[in-house]
Amino acid sequence: MSAAPSDSAGYYRRMQAAVEELLILKGIVTPAEVQRQVDAMDARSYKRGAQMVARAWCDPAYKARMLAGGSAAAEELGLEVGPLRLIVVENTARVHNVIVCTLCSCYPRMLLGIPPEWYKSRAYRSRVVRAPRAVLAEFGTVLPDDVELRVHDSTADMRYMVLPLRPRGTDGWDEARLAALVTRDSLIGVARLPDQG
Amino acid sequence: MRGVHDMGGLPAGRCERDEHEYERWEKRVDALMMLLSAQDRDLMKVDELRRNIESLGADAYDRMGYYERWMHAIAQTLIQRGVITIDELGRKLAEQEARDERA
Missing domain, CATH: 3.90.330.10 (Nitrile hydratase alpha /Thiocyanate hydrolase gamma)
Known part of the structure; x- marks a missing residue:
């Protein structure tokens, strides 16, 4: 992968989804763990x-x-x-x-x-x-x-x-x-x- | 040579007080970094995040958003460590694109 294509926001949003899916398929993370991290960060202020x-x-x-x-x-x-x-x-x-x-x-x-x-x-x-x-x-x-x-x-x-x-x-x-x-x-x-x- | 990220003391414009609400996908990038770098997995170090961000070209570094740089670095690290392959990632990206088009 080199530099981002011009539609970069959509590209990295898709990459996030793609990598998350691969990590779930490989048993490295679970969807619940990802959500818990998001919730924990939202709670920190x-x-x-x-x-x-x-x-x-x-x-x-x-x-x-x-x-x-x-x-x-x-x-x-x-x-x-x-x-x-x-x-x-x-x-x-x-x-x-x-x-x-x-x-x-x-x-x-x-x-x-x-x-x-x-x-x-x-x-x-x-x-x-x-x-x-x-x-x-x-x-x-x-x-x-x-x-x-x-x-x-x-x-x-x-x-x-x-x-x-x-x-x-x-x-x-x-x-x-x-x-x-x-x-x-x-x-x-x-x-x-x-x-x- | 001074890296593109090493900007302390350089001339730059006025500070604008942007406050940006993070989108769902950006928060999930952050979450992936936290999970991958957690001790029980130890699949990514903060140094790998930084190295892969700091080796971006100057244009890309400036054009990309904060969590875009992070996502780039996470994917690069996982490929460099052999956790995922470029082919796997390419296929999943194509699936995501197809989903976006149907949506």
Whole structure:
């Protein structure tokens, strides 16, 4: 097989069906297993990452463990992360973090779901490491000049997630209410969370 | 030589905030990758996914969608490992095409 023919969407949709059928015929996978995988992926969303963030905001000991080892901290909340190494990077008043995978599309998908289209785009992958402030501005996030911006380039074996700054005006909020404030884009680092009240 | 996938720092256009709802077949590509790479099967490594994507020509890489590249790499890996043959795949693809035409 060489390059895709012009009707590429239909071609690869048919190839998926063809390969799935062959694997079923050979007894390598069952239709039920494929469906279970699809359902499991549909169930994963950034709400899982948000749950970790809310816990970290409420529990300094948990936050310390999360910054020391993201995978163990996820597992502590019953969240599956697989064999990958997860590194959580903390935003502060002085430091803002953003994640990318310049080489492909590595993303903490077990905690955030499948990455958005733009995360995998040439524009984002090429430019966020060269002109991160400009890229963030394209997402509507303008960082003050005195805030240091750190860009983290993921690999197939090592994924990052951002711990956003806890919004002001949320003293005394419980974890569920805090978790509801956390957006996917804040966990990637292209957005900051607005202060409340 | 810099590979086509190695684009960090290169000039590129403005970031557009595309959000794409994945189609059923795209989710099933993802599912196949997860199942094939699971430890109990061990029929595919993430490195094989990447190698087969990164060896695409520059035109194909840019033209193909994300899960199109994945599907290409999965099929290539299964052929390279001898799990399926090109002939088998060709026959199944022809069957799929015939089904599409009847639909």
